Amino acid sequence: MRTKNISDGQKLPSFIEVARRTQLIECAIETIATQGYAQASLAQIAKQAGISKSVITYYFNSKETLIEQVVKEILTDAAHFIGPQLAAQSTARLRLQAYIQAHVEYISTHLKQMMAIMEIAIHVRTEEGKLRYGTATEQPVLTALKTLLRKGQEEGDFRAFDLHVMAVTIRRAIDALPPVLIADPDLDVDLYARELVTLFDRATRKE
Amino acid sequence: MRTKNISDGQKLPSFIEVARRTQLIECAIETIATQGYAQASLAQIAKQAGISKSVITYYFNSKETLIEQVVKEILTDAAHFIGPQLAAQSTARLRLQAYIQAHVEYISTHLKQMMAIMEIAIHVRTEEGKLRYGTATEQPVLTALKTLLRKGQEEGDFRAFDLHVMAVTIRRAIDALPPVLIADPDLDVDLYARELVTLFDRATRKE
Amino acid sequence: MRTKNISDGQKLPSFIEVARRTQLIECAIETIATQGYAQASLAQIAKQAGISKSVITYYFNSKETLIEQVVKEILTDAAHFIGPQLAAQSTARLRLQAYIQAHVEYISTHLKQMMAIMEIAIHVRTEEGKLRYGTATEQPVLTALKTLLRKGQEEGDFRAFDLHVMAVTIRRAIDALPPVLIADPDLDVDLYARELVTLFDRATRKE
Amino acid sequence: MRTKNISDGQKLPSFIEVARRTQLIECAIETIATQGYAQASLAQIAKQAGISKSVITYYFNSKETLIEQVVKEILTDAAHFIGPQLAAQSTARLRLQAYIQAHVEYISTHLKQMMAIMEIAIHVRTEEGKLRYGTATEQPVLTALKTLLRKGQEEGDFRAFDLHVMAVTIRRAIDALPPVLIADPDLDVDLYARELVTLFDRATRKE
DNA sequence: TATGAATGAGAGTTCATTCAT
DNA sequence: TATGAATGAACTCTCATTCAT
Numbered sequence: 001m002r003t004k005n006i007s008d009g010q011k012l013p014s015f016i017e018v019a020r021r022t023q024l025i026e027c028a029i030e031t032i033a034t035q036g037y038a039q040a041s042l043a044q045i046a047k048q049a050g051i052s053k054s055v056i057t058y059y060f061n062s063k064e065t066l067i068e069q070v071v072k073e074i075l076t077d078a079a080h081f082i083g084p085q086l087a088a089q090s091t092a093r094l095r096l097q098a099y100i101q102a103h104v105e106y107i108s109t110h111l112k113q114m115m116a117i118m119e120i121a122i123h124v125r126t127e128e129g130k131l132r133y134g135t136a137t138e139q140p141v142l143t144a145l146k147t148l149l150r151k152g153q154e155e156g157d158f159r160a161f162d163l164h165v166m167a168v169t170i171r172r173a174i175d176a177l178p179p180v181l182i183a184d185p186d187l188d189v190d191l192y193a194r195e196l197v198t199l200f201d202r203a204t205r206k207e
Numbered sequence: 208m209r210t211k212n213i214s215d216g217q218k219l220p221s222f223i224e225v226a227r228r229t230q231l232i233e234c235a236i237e238t239i240a241t242q243g244y245a246q247a248s249l250a251q252i253a254k255q256a257g258i259s260k261s262v263i264t265y266y267f268n269s270k271e272t273l274i275e276q277v278v279k280e281i282l283t284d285a286a287h288f289i290g291p292q293l294a295a296q297s298t299a300r301l302r303l304q305a306y307i308q309a310h311v312e313y314i315s316t317h318l319k320q321m322m323a324i325m326e327i328a329i330h331v332r333t334e335e336g337k338l339r340y341g342t343a344t345e346q347p348v349l350t351a352l353k354t355l356l357r358k359g360q361e362e363g364d365f366r367a368f369d370l371h372v373m374a375v376t377i378r379r380a381i382d383a384l385p386p387v388l389i390a391d392p393d394l395d396v397d398l399y400a401r402e403l404v405t406l407f408d409r410a411t412r413k414e
Numbered sequence: 415m416r417t418k419n420i421s422d423g424q425k426l427p428s429f430i431e432v433a434r435r436t437q438l439i440e441c442a443i444e445t446i447a448t449q450g451y452a453q454a455s456l457a458q459i460a461k462q463a464g465i466s467k468s469v470i471t472y473y474f475n476s477k478e479t480l481i482e483q484v485v486k487e488i489l490t491d492a493a494h495f496i497g498p499q500l501a502a503q504s505t506a507r508l509r510l511q512a513y514i515q516a517h518v519e520y521i522s523t524h525l526k527q528m529m530a531i532m533e534i535a536i537h538v539r540t541e542e543g544k545l546r547y548g549t550a551t552e553q554p555v556l557t558a559l560k561t562l563l564r565k566g567q568e569e570g571d572f573r574a575f576d577l578h579v580m581a582v583t584i585r586r587a588i589d590a591l592p593p594v595l596i597a598d599p600d601l602d603v604d605l606y607a608r609e610l611v612t613l614f615d616r617a618t619r620k621e
Numbered sequence: 622m623r624t625k626n627i628s629d630g631q632k633l634p635s636f637i638e639v640a641r642r643t644q645l646i647e648c649a650i651e652t653i654a655t656q657g658y659a660q661a662s663l664a665q666i667a668k669q670a671g672i673s674k675s676v677i678t679y680y681f682n683s684k685e686t687l688i689e690q691v692v693k694e695i696l697t698d699a700a701h702f703i704g705p706q707l708a709a710q711s712t713a714r715l716r717l718q719a720y721i722q723a724h725v726e727y728i729s730t731h732l733k734q735m736m737a738i739m740e741i742a743i744h745v746r747t748e749e750g751k752l753r754y755g756t757a758t759e760q761p762v763l764t765a766l767k768t769l770l771r772k773g774q775e776e777g778d779f780r781a782f783d784l785h786v787m788a789v790t791i792r793r794a795i796d797a798l799p800p801v802l803i804a805d806p807d808l809d810v811d812l813y814a815r816e817l818v819t820l821f822d823r824a825t826r827k828e
Numbered sequence: 829t830a831t832g833a834a835t836g837a838g839a840g841t842t843c844a845t846t847c848a849t
Numbered sequence: 850t851a852t853g854a855a856t857g858a859a860c861t862c863t864c865a866t867t868c869a870t
Contacts, residue, residue, distance in 0.1 A: 513829070594785075
């Protein structure tokens with residue numbers, strides 16, 4: 001499965017192509033994060049990149065595709081960082097703790113990306129009017145978290161809370177961080193993480 | 208001090224005017240809630256109302272003003288519903304419980320309004336690029352919640368958690384409900400409320 | 415010849431009708447003079463008069479008609495002031511002197527009206543795109559002035575200049591006054607008039 | 622100090638760009654001159670040019686900018702034509718004569734431009750409601766003319782008239798020409814110029 | 829006599845996209 | 850590989866006018 005780009009039937013993407021695509025995705029993220037999705041017109045993104053508007057539609061056929069790539073890029077990178085940290089834990093309690101801490105750490109070190117993806121999730125809709133990267137895409141994320149929580153219940157670490165409510169609440173607590181960090185860049189993120197861990201540890205544990 | 212009624216210096220709005228304004232605010236809410244803020248052009252809202260575009264700028268001078276009225280209408284109504292329920296509680300724990308339950312109930316019975324106001328909060332920006340009804344407006348809400356929580360700590364009901372983290376988490380847990388309800392309209396909201404109450408009761412209480 | 419108003423076949427215009435029409439013409443002049451013709455929408459004029467927009471189209475069927483009346487009113491009044499002063503003079507030289515002085519005096523005491531009529535002359539066009547009150551209407555004015563000048567030549571007071579050039583130049587010298595007075599309200603208008611008289615006396619006289 | 626040419630930091634405008642900008646300025650002048658400023662919407666100008674409305678905002682960011690360019694273009698060209706002819710004269714009397722003749726000649730050969738710039742001067746206002754290219758811009762022009770006249774007085778060529786009155790009158794006499802020429806395209810402009818020269822020579826000279 | 833309600837046309841502007849080079 | 854040129858649709862807003870009351 002190769003990315004469907006303009007040189008498909010014949011050659012692999014050239015070096016310059018990879019570089020440009022990377023650069024444009026970077027610039028899109030930067031623009032969306034700092035100015036908001038509504039201001040992130042192709043013209044703005046091109047200006048940010050110091051190139052012409054048409055370059056964008058040259059490498060990505062449409063704005064839609066560019067945004068897709070941005071989302072893919074960010075989600076993949078985040079998964080690479082967070083996934084292994086969960087796998088390393090032996091109990092559900094530790095896994096939840098790691099889940100929160102890994103997310104907080106990633107968010108605090110990738111604030112721009114997180115702002116961008118939230119802007120996208122909030123703004124982009126399909127032709128039928130549904131959010132394209134919103135709750136829909138969130139489903140698998142929630143499912144994974146619910147699995148983690150259910151295991152904790154089965155193993156006797158967690159009490160009998162409603163999986164959906166707890167999963168949603170945890171996710172939103174994490175998603176709240178980016179704007180909080182924007183508003184207060186000097187925030188002590190480790191403390192924030194520890195507070196969240198404690199909060200949800202108490203909220204989930206058996207007694 | 209008179210109720211702003213008859214012979215007040217400025218003309219009374221006619222019956223039709225009141226009706227139209229109400230209808231247009233209604234239609235704006237409907238359109239924003241169902242199609243998203245970006246799709247809610249004056250043309251769309253007018254179509255929804257079955258009238259011409261110009262009627263909107265006739266009653267509200269600008270789109271900006273219309274949105275202001277929508278926000279005001281929704282927030283006022285919500286405050287009228289929720290405020291008294293908090294005041295009736297004697298302890299911080301009960302107040303937090305009431306805070307959550309009142310919000311959940313109001314949201315579940317005013318889903319359209321809640322979707323609309325969240326869309327607005329997320330999309331509308333000032334000329335300088337800041338969110339107009341976003342974090343800024345949220346500040347007083349958070350402050351009020353923090354005051355409630357601090358009191359609980361001072362009275363010995365609550366443990367020594369970080370006020371900001373807890374307040375943000377509670378708010379986001381509540382704000383999560385509208386899209387959850389949209390995705391699953393048959394959701395048992397009372398259960399949802401009870402689960403949230405338990406969750407945050409455990410998260411906050413002393414031991 | 416009566417003004418064709420709404421109550422034509424039957425009664426004479428009522429007192430209130432006359433008053434309203436006068437008031438609206440006044441307000442139109444005020445608005446046009448101070449804010450410019452482009453800003454003088456019916457809404458603005460109505461606001462100035464403290465009445466509803468529809469009143470204007472009630473008394474004058476259209477904006478076009480209102481403007482017509484404004485022009486008529488102003489021109490008639492000016493003619494009443496200036497005409498007799500010319501008739502009183504015995505020689506062409508004195509008549510030209512009176513022409514200039516009467517105009518300057520009238521302009522300086524009716525600045526608002528003069529600004530309004532110049533704005534109208536400049537802005538209002540017919541459906542075919544010609545100026546409605548511009549050069550076209552100016553023609554009779556120029557003709558009258560040329561007659562005065564020709565007489566002076568025939569009587570031997572004036573030298574053999576081109577009538578058209580001289581008439582146009584005199585008119586424009588006079589028309590220049592309103593904006594000059596706006597820019598410098600403390601201007602010594604008598605001096606201005608005397609300077610103009612001298613200027614054109616030297617320009618016209620035989621040797 | 623280099624002529625701003627190649628490798629200047631900012632990109633050179635392409636041939637097409639120069640051509641289009643020229644064409645659009647041309648078409649703007651044409652439309653404004655023939656139909657009046659009020660009718661010169663972007664749609665009209667685009668129609669005149671046979672292109673789409675968006676092309677105009679592509680080359681000039683806004684209508685405001687387009688008009689600025691139109692004004693700049695016209696004034697620059699006129700100054701290039703008239704300036705040198707004044708400098709070539711030795712006495713004030715000759716300079717005034719050249720002033721009038723150069724203006725008349727330029728106007729008669731650039732009638733469209735002159736009509737356009739007068740329309741613009743009359744119509745375009747700043748946000749505060751002042752004329753943008755009106756009396757304000759006229760000030761330096763009047764000042765220059767007054768300087769010429771004062772010199773004539775100092776050198777003993779001219780009598781002791783009021784500088785302001787004379788300058789204004791001369792300017793208005795010149796500004797009167799465009800509409801006069803429109804009304805009568807077969808007018809003998811040389812005669813017109815000679816008549817004006819004589820008129821103001823007599824009006825200004827010592828005895 | 830006077831008004832508020834409503835409309836439709838047209839204004840300037842923004843934007844993603846297409847196309848030829 | 851990259852760009853400038855051009856388009857058309859949609860946006861918010863203004864305005865003179867019509868109509869029922």
